[in-house]
Amino acid sequence: MTIIAAADGSALGNPGPAGWAWYIDDNTWHAGGWKRGTNNQGELMAVLDLLRSTAHTGEPLRILCDSQYVINSVTKWMKGWKKKGWKKADGKPVLNQDLLKDIDAALEGRDVSFEWVKGHAGHPLNEAADDRARGAATAYQGGKEPDAGPSYPGAAGSTHDGAASGSGAAAGQRGAGTGTPASSSAAARGGEPGRGGDTASSGTDAEPSGDSLPGLDEAAGLATPVGVALTLEAEVMDAVERQDPETLRFLLSPSFRGVGAAGELLDAASLAASEAARSTVDGVERLAEELHGEVVQLAYLVFRGPASSVITSWWRRESGRWRCFFRQETARG
Incomplete structure (x- = not known):
């Protein structure tokens, strides 16, 4: 059998x-x-x-x-x-x-x-x-x-x-x-770059829909708002890399706005399509995390080959769940 x-x-x-x-x-x-x-x-x-x-x-x-x-x-x-x-x-x-x-x-x-x-x-x-x-x-x-x-x-x-x-x-x-x-x-050396391994993306071609996503709703059970935001921020990076707009719609606020590494203004759709944001991340170093009541600010350093950027993201509770309402990437040097 x-x-x-x-x-x-x-x-x-x-x-x-x-x-x-x-x-x-x-x-x-x-x-x-x-x-x-x-x-x-x-x-x-x-x-x-x-x-x-x-x-x-x-x-x-x-x-x-x-x-x-x-x-x-x-x-x-x-x-x-x-x-x-x-x-x-x-x-x-x-x-x-x-x-x-x-x-x-x-x-x-x-x-x-x-x-x-x-x-x-x-x-x-x-x-x-x-x-x-x-x-x-x-x-x-x-x-x-x-x-x-x-x-x-x-x-x-x-x-x-x-x-x-x-x-x-x-x-x-x-x-x-x-x-x-x-x-x-x-x-x-911090793991292999991104999801791609030895070939192109091994992503999951996710097509979730509705008001919940398996595995992401459970993040609300983490001990602190900072823990929730850290978990969901990692999911944002992953969804951007594999061009998964449905997951991003779940994670990002309807009023989401962002600024890309080149200074371009982004909404949820353009974040998913951004070539710079989608480039392989070789490593992440968390710099800071701050909690302000119902709002969490995260700031961390990402490495893409020889280049690096600081990403700052802001999360707040909206309609019972945490969503990102602002995210900015700033190239270093």
Whole structure:
């Protein structure tokens, strides 16, 4: 009998607090993450942990994934990378190769297939995995351990066997718990740039609608308004990068106005279309955060290659939820 599971990753800030999760049903899922990682690392770790957690079954496995980066890495590019000594066509080292090497080893002798699904489009398994991965990232952002879930029956550490689940598929598995991702070289330099990894964007082509978005409404449960704003600001950066106007409409105030790095005036639509704002962010350094009653001001430094900018954003509670009403990017030097 084929095992069908969804695998997903999340990063708040990308890099930032990161989570991963796979999901089969409410009684069979697993999640974990790191204090600092990237979305791509989370996506890969979800697949790796799923492979490890089901290795003892001998059953075929179908993995539902909204990341083209993961699917292409495993099914198209990995064979060539291995022949080149884990180098890309341009001769540069493959990003996240520690995780990819572990996935390659875990695939040995397995009957595994991948299926792409559109993220945030109502697919029940994908939505459940996404919620748990985002929950793990949010937990690390708040300095807490995430809910690891029961894992797969018979897997080491599975609560199905009455054992503590911990944060990895097996005790001591590299990259499954707290600290830094298995791809330590990427983590040491702040993670790989953006969501793109070794190719174009691995975004989720999200098409949410209505007055709520899975995973974002839960941000209201964070301890402080500053915590909410930090979480949602990371989502703004992510939505801008993958040109996701629907998510931005949820996050931005109807009266939103912004100023781009070149001094251009922006509204929600032009922010989503801004080439400068959409360029890959290599790292984020938070400079300040201030709370003024029902208004939160955030200020942080972003790095895009050799260039850097200061972004200041203002958030306030509108109709029961926090939304950004002003955002300005100022190029440095």
